[in-house]
Amino acid sequence: MSETTVAVPGLAVGTPSPVIAVRPVVLPAPGRGEDLRVRVSAPATGNELPVIVFSHGFGESMDGYAPLVDFWTAHGFAVIQPTHLDSRTLNLPPDDPRTSLIWRLRVEDLTRVLDGLDFVEAAAPGLAGRLDRSRIAVAGHSWGAQTASMLLGARVLGPEGEPGEDLSDPRITAGVLLAVPGTGGADLTPFAAEHFPFMNPGFAEMTTPALVVAGDHDQSLLSVRGPDWFTDAYVQSPHGKSLLTVFGAEHSLGGISGYNVTETTDENPERVALIQRLTWAYLRTALGVDGSAWPAARAALAAAGDPLGRIESR
Template sequence: MKMHVSTSSPVISIKPIVLSAPGRGENLQVRVSAPATGSQVPIIIFSQGFGWSMDSYGPLVDYWAAHGFVVIQPTHLDSRTLNLPPDDPRTPLIWRFRVEDLKRILDQLDLIEASVPGLSGRLDRNRIAAAGHSWGGQTVSMLLGARVLDASGEPGEDMSDSRIKAGVLLSTTGLGGADLSPFAAEHFPFMNPSFSDMRTPTLVVAGDHDQSHLSNRGPDWFTDPYFLSPGRKSLLTLFGAEHMLGGISGYNVAETTDENPERVALLQQLTWSYLREALNLDDSSWLAARKDLEKSANPLGRIESK
């Protein structure tokens, strides 16, 4: 499939940049990947799935950075690199610490910018997107306006952030309650979202073979963030894709059960073109990418919008 993508450029990657995080128990380490040249560069904050770290998701991060985005990745407390014990008192609240990690990045952009050689003065603070995979998608959805329902079904704290102008939710879990497996209901009570206030423009990506042990439902569970939220949204359904969407969490990682380089390449290009359009950088590449996908003789997925 022919895609309308800009020429790639060399990338600078710096880690760790350490952000002060009082009350977290660990300072927040982040990695920054940025195009070596260019001004007014838009920003993507990326939240990883359970257990991963700032060193993960190279197939997406490298692509975005090589095509004009500064990508900032935190290492959340659940990362295997930190090895937090299950009985740590922070464990039940990691979902909140995750959201706070992303807000801390937004609050300390000056320090982050100053810590990367050659980046000073090049960030476009008015064009910031957030993207996340799996648990990272749930984390990002909170910044976009989703809320966690309490035991009585009432929405909890509004943790949205107006600095985030667009989102990408990859393999992001759906409704809780009766839709959760007994294991998930017991261990992850925060997996009980309401998307009714998630108004920020968002691309939701779901694999139609993503069958989760956390839910009693099928792969359609991962489309809830699209169908149950208001505002301008798009849904990319990837045919044959499982939870890793072809291999986005790293190059040749063992957790990928559906390895498919073509699928990853499509996802790189479509997320890039979507964010270009959503952040008002380009009003043609997303439309062109959608038309190319529709005209493909053997499409790898489909897009719908509202």
């Protein structure tokens, strides 16, 4: 039985295409302390490629998340992955003055990628003129999902619950938030509340369409709540969102951060295949590439005899 059939019976994704990948593309970043390094991956052929800007989780880098990036690019997307300052590849010391601001610098990294698309295109051989600037999505996992959510309209709330600065970007028209942290305050452990004050998101202004992906066995060490904490971005944001709950999945969602990575506690290729295909279908519809892709994916999952997850929308 093929992986496609196991993951979402009846959902056709087409034949994968050859992919090109270039790293590092170095974007000038005055005031950041060092320039921004990114990885650019895209199909070797084709034009008007929709773009995904991907924000990695804590400690990861532009080289992570190959199971998702490989699938997305082989099926028609260009993916740009910046390396944030918290990456283990940079070894930023805890007492670095930038440490407390990394959450904000992460958002600026994504914005810098958007501002530098001309530079990125020119630096990747064969990519110039092939990106569709009208179809750009943002995606991220864990801390990267919180980073991505800021470009969709989420805010960091102040001490009295007041919304912080609006960092949303009109160039982003859809998002995918994988294991995105939930609300702060009393929902955090004392350690998280003391050390991560930026973990206090408000989703009331997150108006851009998005797919939230959560594992129903994802128990965070930073929250006193259960796995439902990772659904707050769906429950508390305005309408126009979808939620994919992946059955049995923990924080790595079956292993999306890399092939055979040691931090995966719930390795399951079928869960990864499910997320590959459903995020691909969602973005194709949300970005206006194929209006039938997401409805077909939802129908295929609902018709599965033993589904790996469920989808709801509001």
